[in-house]
């Protein structure tokens with residue numbers, strides 16, 4: 001038992017060290033218009049084009065967001081997405097996180113929300129994260 005706990009402690013320290021090393025080269029900066037490691041991003045058009053919003057955390061209301069560098073609202077406009085988190089992200093039809101949902105696994109690129117998920121095109125209003 002003691003040996004198992006020591007080993008677990010070592011693994012945690014190793015992961016922390018690896019994360020620290022990564023963060024010096026790729027620091028995720030949310031809402032800067034660049035989809036970086038550790039972020040979840042949605043796009044106005046197919047194939048990750050047009051407007052972008054990049055988050056590091058959940059956002060359960062898209063009605064108060066606009067595409068980066070614009071005043072154009074994002075609600076019901078998402079057509080593609082990129083999950084650069086290390087966990088699943090859920091993209092929801094309704095504010096608060098309900099209705100149709102696209103469950104996007106870690107690292108996955110969704111070039112066309114209508115074809116690749118159960119959520120239709122131009123329907124997303126929120127996202128949650130299983131982190």
Ligand SMILES: [Ca+2]
Nearest residue numbers: 029034036054
């Ligand atoms: Ca960013």
Ligand SMILES: [Ca+2]
Nearest residue numbers: 059061062065
């Ligand atoms: Ca919001």
Ligand SMILES: [Ca+2]
Nearest residue numbers: 044077078079
């Ligand atoms: Ca769109």
